[in-house]
Amino acid sequence: xxxxxxxxxxxxxxxxxxxxxxxxxxxxxxxxxxxxxxxxxxxxxxxxxxxxxxxxxxxxxxxxxxxxxxxxxxxxxxxxxxxxxxxxxxxxxxxxxxxxxxxxxxxxxxxxxxxxxxxxxxxxxxxxxxxxxxxxxxxxxxxxxxxxxxxxxxxxxxxxxxxxxxxxxxxxxxxxxxxxxxxxxxxxxxxxxxxxxxxxxxxxxxxxxxxxxxxxxxxxxxxxxxxxxxxxxxxxxxxxxxxxxxxxxxxxxxxxxxxxxxxxxxxxxxxxxxxxxxxxxxxxxxxxxxxxxxxxxxxxxxxxxxxxxxxxxxxxxxxxxxx
Numbered sequence: 001x002x003x004x005x006x007x008x009x010x011x012x013x014x015x016x017x018x019x020x021x022x023x024x025x026x027x028x029x030x031x032x033x034x035x036x037x038x039x040x041x042x043x044x045x046x047x048x049x050x051x052x053x054x055x056x057x058x059x060x061x062x063x064x065x066x067x068x069x070x071x072x073x074x075x076x077x078x079x080x081x082x083x084x085x086x087x088x089x090x091x092x093x094x095x096x097x098x099x100x101x102x103x104x105x106x107x108x109x110x111x112x113x114x115x116x117x118x119x120x121x122x123x124x125x126x127x128x129x130x131x132x133x134x135x136x137x138x139x140x141x142x143x144x145x146x147x148x149x150x151x152x153x154x155x156x157x158x159x160x161x162x163x164x165x166x167x168x169x170x171x172x173x174x175x176x177x178x179x180x181x182x183x184x185x186x187x188x189x190x191x192x193x194x195x196x197x198x199x200x201x202x203x204x205x206x207x208x209x210x211x212x213x214x215x216x217x218x219x220x221x222x223x224x225x226x227x228x229x230x231x232x233x234x235x236x237x238x239x240x241x242x243x244x245x246x247x248x249x250x251x252x253x254x255x256x257x258x259x260x261x262x263x264x265x266x267x268x269x270x271x272x273x274x275x276x277x278x279x280x281x282x283x284x285x286x287x288x289x290x291x292x293x294x295x296x297x298x299x300x301x302x303x304x305x306x307x308x309x310x311x312x313x314x315x316x317x318x319x320x321x322x323x
Contacts, residue, residue: 074249077104092193164230164247187210212240213240214232280292283320290313292305
């Protein structure tokens, strides 16, 4: 039904089509037409509605150019095995299936639309069709101590932040532990999920979501005050294929640096890109709310807070707010 509706709009050559006409051609009520259009909006289609004229299709979500992306890919392993989908529940789940099928490190799951994209703490991640980069990468750091797994979140943030800066020239910064901000608003997030067997790390799935070409009307009203997209911030459309290519290149390089030289150089890179240190922050912990001055991250990637009484508190996870 949705495909037929899109076909009718395309036949109108950019003109308005009345709800009455659509209802008659498709044999459904005008209310059903409205519901179908609302469903298409959620998938990234943009419509204009004018009383007594009807609806006009302004833009459709573009498909990711897989062939162009693969021909330009500069990595040795990351992204060489790719599973591209129009729509999935979550790219994290797709990678889990690839693992069961014997996928190698660097395998990539990319989707135009996630119907159940997840952020930290089980939050829903807003990922409309064809407007962002919603993907997951498989890591197999079997050589890594389990206690050091949180370092991979900071490593991934460094790679993504460096790539975005290189492609867009935006002053993107990292908010501990896993958010990417521009102008104080969130443009992306990272979710790492580890698989452990007999006390040893088997693999890690790095889920990454970046709001690339979302327009203001793509956001629910409650998100507009705290979220934005790269295209809104830059004032121009961003090449998604070029950005993903650069992200995978940076991730492969920083990951190789981490394996050969440890966390120290990654920590320095993170400190140079973060917007979290040197600021007063608050956070809610299992023991209650706390507030202090963010001084540094330790060798495990935990955040060190200097409290008002001079004591030090260590945050291993959680959300922070700036004061």
